[in-house]
Amino acid sequence: MSGIIGKKIGMTSFYSKEDAKSIACTLIEAGPCVVTQVKTKDSDGYEAIQVAYGAAKKKNTSLSLGGHLKKAGIEAAQEIAEFRNAEGDFKVGQTIKIEEVLNEGDFVDAVGKSKGKGFQGVVKRYNFGGVGGQTHGQHNRQRHPGSVGACSFPSRVLPGMRMAGRMGNNQVTIQNLKIVKIYPEKNLVLVGGSIPGANNSIVYLEK
Numbered sequence: 191m192s193g194i195i196g197k198k199i200g201m202t203s204f205y206s207k208e209d210a211k212s213i214a215c216t217l218i219e220a221g222p223c224v225v226t227q228v229k230t231k232d233s234d235g236y237e238a239i240q241v242a243y244g245a246a247k248k249k250n251t252s253l254s255l256g257g258h259l260k261k262a263g264i265e266a267a268q269e270i271a272e273f274r275n276a277e278g279d280f281k282v283g284q285t286i287k288i289e290e291v292l293n294e295g296d297f298v299d300a301v302g303k304s305k306g307k308g309f310q311g312v313v314k315r316y317n318f319g320g321v322g323g324q325t326h327g328q329h330n331r332q333r334h335p336g337s338v339g340a341c342s343f344p345s346r347v348l349p350g351m352r353m354a355g356r357m358g359n360n361q362v363t364i365q366n367l368k369i370v371k372i373y374p375e376k377n378l379v380l381v382g383g384s385i386p387g388a389n390n391s392i393v394y395l396e397k
Contacts, residue, residue: 221291239276244267295369297366301395
């Protein structure tokens with residue numbers, strides 16, 4: 191397998207005896223995942239392994255998805271994802287554990303959804319300095335974007351202008367994070383560095 195689905199537990203520190211350093215790490219519950227479909231070039235046009243992770247309520251699962259998951263021996267799943275470049279012989283219903291995918295010392299890419307911050311202004315969203323200052327008689331425009339239009343040409347606001355809007359809740363990928371420690375009996379893995387998303391959010395670890 192080229193990756194696995196997990197859940198972010200939180201951040202902690204790990205003391206490395208080799209380097210005598212304290213490493214900031216993210217604790218992730220990775221797997222176990224169940225293979226729900228094996229895609230091939232003949233049937234689907236590409237090769238991939240579809241896996242399911244986590245528990246969910248059956249009533250919140252559609253009938254079509256429930257019928258698809260029933261072939262793998264499960265009723266519902268919290269997350270379903272595909273991983274390409276999977277080496278090995280996989281079968282529907284097979285359980286994949288963390289130690290079968292990752293090893294200590296491997297480098298992975300962590301994919302998650304960043305924390306949603308709602309509708310934010312340009313100062314928080316793009317680190318604008320604001321308009322003027324309070325010493326210049328500005329009483330209600332300190333955090334405003336200022337002038338955004340051009341002159342008589344093009345007489346409009348160009349697309350892509352940095353303005354206030356929804357911030358966060360985007361898919362973010364952090365590359366080349368080192369696997370510091372694996373606890374296979376608890377399905378836990380320590381990844382060096384920070385990973386996007388709130389605690390208990392879904393995270394993909396891809397090699």
